[in-house]
Amino acid sequence: MGRVTGSVRTAGCEWLQYDYGPGLVPEEGPGPFTMWRYRHLLPMSDGPVRYPLPIGGTPLLPAPALRVALGTPSLWIKDETRGPTASNKDRATALVIEDGLRRGLDTITTASTGNAAVATAFGAAAAGMRAAIFVSIDCQEDKLALMTQAGAWVFQVPDGYAAAVDLSRAAVEEFGWVDRNTGVNPLTTEAKKTVALEIWEQLGRRMPDVMVAPVGDGPTLAALEKGFAELVACGVAASKPRLVGVQARACQPLVRAWQGTDPAPDELDPGSTVADGIAVLRPAVGDAVLQAVRSSGGAMVAVSDSELMDAVGLLASTAGVGAEPAGAASLAGLRSALREGLVNRNETVVVLVTGREIKAAGSPSRGRVAVADRLDDVRQAFGRVPL
Incomplete structure (x- = not known):
């Protein structure tokens, strides 16, 4: 079982701690390669996993044509598009729902710019739970359709994503729902850290030199740092890789915080970038991201929309990986980091396609679908449906 020994608050986040040692890391050899392979480093007791969808075990791709194109002979792509809803948000959804099922709860909620909401809707449907999703009023129609087709109730919040988070969390307190909000429930970080554990195993139980990841709310990068740090704590790795976080140039609050400068108004406009998945004005764990990047000796970079779209095309044409702009941000960020001398071309680099x-x-x-800016709107939308 996951031997949780306590938790600490750091950079505004709750981090779970374990009784670290080599025995928590799975042995080499055959066996199911899923997220649950690392259950001894997850906060879950023994017993069968009830979550029904396949989670984790995504490929680490060498992409030889991309290596040649960039002049990076040791570049790898961690392709998280292979999950049930084609994003890394599937991992967090799975662990949160697994915990909810074990506690006998029947409704899960989250606020999202899109992908986490879709993952939650489909995961809840598979697990027999109800999903209540809070999104900004301008959430893409395609993503609304996916959520509702999976049976979710969707609440559009006029005041934007930050207000959607606040309303979702208020609903948790009021109705006793499962909270899947990114950066709030520590289980979301615990699940996402398994990406780091998989990368280490897929590289032959070696650490990369550099890990590049997109940053919106921030838990993806913070979770990578936690996963790599726990491998060191378990005594199976000597040091962590440098972390490079990537934001869209039109919405880069953490890049500017990293640089110690105030962002201009056109650098805080989430509606003006194609990378809606990382366009977050109030990152949920921004301080933790900056601390993780700093402690690893890494950096933060911002990329333009044209660089993001170039990265989408390059991933498709040289690696056969389809990505949305936010998902391709890590490749765009790597190209920027190479130009700036932040990464050496001969280093072992992993880019995360989210x-x-x-x-x-x-x-x-x-x-x-209903518009809501207060809990009474949620009650009214559900009508006779028990909350």
Whole structure:
């Protein structure tokens, strides 16, 4: 079982701690390669996993044509688009729902710019739970359709993503729902750290020199740092890789904080970038991201929309990996880091592709979509449905 010995608050986040040692790391050899392979480093007791969808075990791709194109002979792609809803958000959803099922809860909620909401809707449907999703009023129609087709109730919040987070969390307190909000429930970080554990195993139980990841709310990068740090704590690795976080130039609050400069108004406009998945004005764990980057000796970089779209095309044409702009941000960020001398071309580098676009077959079910800016709106939308 996951031997949790306590938790600490650092950089505004709750980090779970374990009784670290080599025995928590799975032995080499055959066996199911899923997220649950690392259950001794997850906060879960013994017993069968009830979550029904396959999670984790995504490929680490060498992409030889991309290596030649960039002049980076030891570049690897961690392709998280292979999950049930084609993004790394599937991992966090799985562990949070598994915990909810074990506690006998029947409703899960989250606020999201899109991918986490889709993952939650489909994961809840598979597990027989109800999903209540809070999104900004301008959430993409395709993503609304996917959520409602999976049976989720969707609440559009006029005041934007930050207000959607606040309303979702208020609903947790009021109705006793499972909280899947990114950076709030520590299980989301615990699940996402398994990406780091897989990379280490897939590289022959070696650490990369550099890990590059997109940053919106921040838990993906913070979780990578935690996973790599726990391998060191378990005594199976000597040091962590440098972390490079990537944001869109049009919405780069953490890049500017890293640089110690105030962002201009056009650098805080989430609506003006194609990378909606990382366009977050108030990152949930921003301080933890900056601390993780700093402690690893890494950096933060910002990339333009044209660089993001170039990266989407390059991933497709040289690696056969389809990615949405936010998912391709790590490759765009690596190219920027190479130009700036932050990464040596001969280093072992892993770029994390966090997701790709998935299209809905049809339109949103409007009977499951409502505008809400307070809990009374949620009650009214559900009507006779028990909360």
